[in-house]
Amino acid sequence: MEGLAVTYSLNLLYQCALLALVALGLAIVFGQLGIMNMAHGEFLMLGAYAMVVVQRVGLPLWLGVPLAALACAVIALVVERILIRPLAHRPFDTLLATWGLGILMRKSVEAVFGRGYQSIDHGWTGTLEVVGAPYPAYRLGLMAAVAVALGVLAWWYRRSPAGARVQAMVANPGLAEAMGLNTRRLAMWAFVAGSVCAGIAGALLAPLVRIEPAMGMDWLLASFFVLVVGGLGTLGGLLAGAALIGGTQVAVSSALDATWGTVAVLLLAILFLWRRPNGLVARA
Amino acid sequence: MAWWRAPEVFGPWLLLAAALVAAPTLGDDYLAYQLGLYLLYGLVAQGIALTWGRCGFLPLGQALFFGLGAYVSGLVLKAAEVHSAWWAAWPLAVALPAGLDWGLARVLFARRSESGPFFSLITLALAMLGFQFANQWSSVTGGFNGLGGIPDLPGFDRYTTLYWLIAGIVLAATAGWVWLDRMPLGTLWRAVAEQENRLQFFGFATDRLKALAFGLSGALGGLAGAIYAPHQGLVTPQATGFQLSAELLIWAAVGGRGNSSPYGALLGAVGIGWLSATLRQSFVYWEVMVALLFIVVVLRHPGGAVALAAPLWRQLARRNGDEPAVAAPAMPGGTDDETLAFEGVRVQQSGVTILDGLDLVISTRGVHGLIGPNGAGKTSSFNAMSARLPVTAGSIRWRGRCLAGLTADAVARLGIGRKSQIPSIFPTMSVRDHLRIAIWAQRASGLDLLRGRTQRWRTPLPDTLTAELPFLSTQADRAAGELSQGQRQMLELVLTFLTEPRLLLLDEPCAGLSTHETAQQLALIERTVASLRATALLIEHDFAAVERLATQVHVLHQGRLLVIGTLAELQADEAVQRVYAGGRK
Numbered sequence: 109m110e111g112l113a114v115t116y117s118l119n120l121l122y123q124c125a126l127l128a129l130v131a132l133g134l135a136i137v138f139g140q141l142g143i144m145n146m147a148h149g150e151f152l153m154l155g156a157y158a159m160v161v162v163q164r165v166g167l168p169l170w171l172g173v174p175l176a177a178l179a180c181a182v183i184a185l186v187v188e189r190i191l192i193r194p195l196a197h198r199p200f201d202t203l204l205a206t207w208g209l210g211i212l213m214r215k216s217v218e219a220v221f222g223r224g225y226q227s228i229d230h231g232w233t234g235t236l237e238v239v240g241a242p243y244p245a246y247r248l249g250l251m252a253a254v255a256v257a258l259g260v261l262a263w264w265y266r267r268s269p270a271g272a273r274v275q276a277m278v279a280n281p282g283l284a285e286a287m288g289l290n291t292r293r294l295a296m297w298a299f300v301a302g303s304v305c306a307g308i309a310g311a312l313l314a315p316l317v318r319i320e321p322a323m324g325m326d327w328l329l330a331s332f333f334v335l336v337v338g339g340l341g342t343l344g345g346l347l348a349g350a351a352l353i354g355g356t357q358v359a360v361s362s363a364l365d366a367t368w369g370t371v372a373v374l375l376l377a378i379l380f381l382w383r384r385p386n387g388l389v390a391r392a
Numbered sequence: 393m394a395w396w397r398a399p400e401v402f403g404p405w406l407l408l409a410a411a412l413v414a415a416p417t418l419g420d421d422y423l424a425y426q427l428g429l430y431l432l433y434g435l436v437a438q439g440i441a442l443t444w445g446r447c448g449f450l451p452l453g454q455a456l457f458f459g460l461g462a463y464v465s466g467l468v469l470k471a472a473e474v475h476s477a478w479w480a481a482w483p484l485a486v487a488l489p490a491g492l493d494w495g496l497a498r499v500l501f502a503r504r505s506e507s508g509p510f511f512s513l514i515t516l517a518l519a520m521l522g523f524q525f526a527n528q529w530s531s532v533t534g535g536f537n538g539l540g541g542i543p544d545l546p547g548f549d550r551y552t553t554l555y556w557l558i559a560g561i562v563l564a565a566t567a568g569w570v571w572l573d574r575m576p577l578g579t580l581w582r583a584v585a586e587q588e589n590r591l592q593f594f595g596f597a598t599d600r601l602k603a604l605a606f607g608l609s610g611a612l613g614g615l616a617g618a619i620y621a622p623h624q625g626l627v628t629p630q631a632t633g634f635q636l637s638a639e640l641l642i643w644a645a646v647g648g649r650g651n652s653s654p655y656g657a658l659l660g661a662v663g664i665g666w667l668s669a670t671l672r673q674s675f676v677y678w679e680v681m682v683a684l685l686f687i688v689v690v691l692r693h694p695g696g697a698v699a700l701a702a703p704l705w706r707q708l709a710r711r712n713g714d715e716p717a718v719a720a721p722a723m724p725g726g727t728d729d730e731t732l733a734f735e736g737v738r739v740q741q742s743g744v745t746i747l748d749g750l751d752l753v754i755s756t757r758g759v760h761g762l763i764g765p766n767g768a769g770k771t772s773s774f775n776a777m778s779a780r781l782p783v784t785a786g787s788i789r790w791r792g793r794c795l796a797g798l799t800a801d802a803v804a805r806l807g808i809g810r811k812s813q814i815p816s817i818f819p820t821m822s823v824r825d826h827l828r829i830a831i832w833a834q835r836a837s838g839l840d841l842l843r844g845r846t847q848r849w850r851t852p853l854p855d856t857l858t859a860e861l862p863f864l865s866t867q868a869d870r871a872a873g874e875l876s877q878g879q880r881q882m883l884e885l886v887l888t889f890l891t892e893p894r895l896l897l898l899d900e901p902c903a904g905l906s907t908h909e910t911a912q913q914l915a916l917i918e919r920t921v922a923s924l925r926a927t928a929l930l931i932e933h934d935f936a937a938v939e940r941l942a943t944q945v946h947v948l949h950q951g952r953l954l955v956i957g958t959l960a961e962l963q964a965d966e967a968v969q970r971v972y973a974g975g976r977k
Contacts, residue, residue, distance in 0.1 A: 138509075144509035144512075144513075146509075190691075191687070191691070194691065195691070200448065200450070201690055201691075201694070203450065203509050203512060204450065204645065204690045205687055205690045205691060207452070207638075207641070208642075208683055208686040208687040208690060209683075209687065211638055211642075211679075211683040211686070212680060212683035212684060212687065215679040215680045215682075215683050216680050218679070219676045219677050219679075219680055322635075325516075325520065325634060326520070328513075329513065329516065329517050329520065332513045332517075333517075336510065367521075367524045367525065367528055370520075370521055370524065371521060374514075374517050374518070374521060377514065377517070378496075378499065378500065378514060381499075381500055381510055381514065382499050382500065382502060
């Protein structure tokens, strides 16, 4: 019985870590730049396909992670120049254009790899004992990686000069520019960073989820819900959102089924947009 | 204007009618059958054109409402084969999606004065959820294989006569779309997309306007779905999914937005939809190309395909002659008690105290000055009144009524008009439309917004204003975004006057004006406030302006009232001198 409770809490933690990992990229692009990147899920999907490519070629699987980061960085750079920058003052059209970009990426991958599911044959099936309950080692490793990554990011954002520049740009773009910050370059790198985050998340998730061209949509929505509930602009909000969304999802899914889990999450998001539009943790 | 005098309106419609009649003669029954299917999709796309092209909010899950209509219609048709009483439930195929849309929009737009991505993503999530339900709830929907064996609509054969019903519905929907667009309601929808804040300050409940548009687009989707079920004889979960939603949006966008968007939506659905259905199988990269086309349209040619034909219709458009004006309903006049009272109002945001226990009572009519150094809380006191800043303590009362918890539009309807610091106008709309909207504000009932006659409403006020500001009539057809800064300031001031408010909040109405223009603007304020017998609060840094208009001046400092008096008294006041010299109290 105690083992069951441990497994249950680990599942909950795992779900939250997963959501935080996936939502991180969108939190950067939407939360900091105010750009709703509708192709966020597709960057994640590309990351997962990077693993598929590495596996097909026969290289060691871990190489998929840098490949995902590289591919997403290159694409994000091009996209930023062609789509994001020219539409800087038309946020509505940015939404449409990135939505189109998402379709383009989906359809391109579909044309190359086909519609079917892909899977990653990894050998990492080992388990570790946590307080007497066996749990998949890969999941535990992933949770640890997310915790470390978020910690480092928070430290960097608060302490490093680059983090300070980003904070300045977010707080007051005009003033930041007047003080000599190249906000256009900063915004570009923030967009690239967000997209690379999505790609890496996709590569790390690849062994755990079904891989298909339309997989990104679910993750885009999940990330969005996390941000709606948690609030934009802070790491605390990201974690709070991931905890609430992940918790609801796991609780309702195990009590009823996965579809009702989705319903509950959607209702929660609508409720927040209606009664508490700034989320749990509002930007200071 | 009567329709026969507007060839640019009925011309395209007649062309569409001719095309729909001629199309079946060009091929066999199968051609008409296929055309019917894409016309149904075109109907759904027309709904998208209404919300996105007109009101400026983007639904990403429109297929949900199409699918919902299709499932309801299919279930009812099957049940009606057994027992004809089920027919009574058929209208639900339209009513359910419409109601769902309307309710959703009311909830989502209630607290937000912008349309942003939130709405879009929620609709996308709903469509994906609808797909899951349709898949899982197999006892009702038939699950993955779909709901099959749906009988024909009585009196129509799906392969021959049903086409004519679809063509009729498409023509009616198009006519309805164009008609609504030309009514005052259509003008307001366009204004919502351009500057929602301004409409709320006029007193329009913009969330209701948006909900109405979304409800109508849901009804169109539901209607298309309701016919789709007997047309195909089968409804599968794909009819509700996000794939179809994405395609519908592409069709609407590539077809075109703007005045001709109901035609653009049909064109996009029939043109691209049909091509896709045939080319998708044989040419792997077809859909990649469609996605590229979509991106190019968004980036380079937002008007879409029909925008190419727009100059043609403009040529056809005749200038409408001056039609007899109709007197607009009178606004209620003032009451005995026209007191504005701030009592210990505190406003805090992000840890900064903006208003720190502001006490302010204004009970005499006429212009009252509100001055103070930057950051004193002048504009914030206006924002606290019109629900743009949350009041954390204290109360604001107007005519004895507490303003707490009211939305910006409700505050405006209590007779509080507001002129913003930076002129807020509808950039692409004509000066004429601006004046119309201001006259409709608070005067027009829901029904009035559906009458062409309302377009011709006049009040005595604009005539006197036009005499003073000739650009209001000489440039009536110009887009307001093309006016000079000074003209924009004057336009917004005039608009605020036209709603005949009892209390005017004027935030630096002379900012950015030349000396000559400033004098003109001040004269306008003086005379209009007097003729309306209203109260006005004037924020101004220009002391000469304050001296000329205001008998009483209130000095704010650090979120509190410092002194009241005439300007001469204040200039002699030591506390005021210290504040303006940069000292602390």
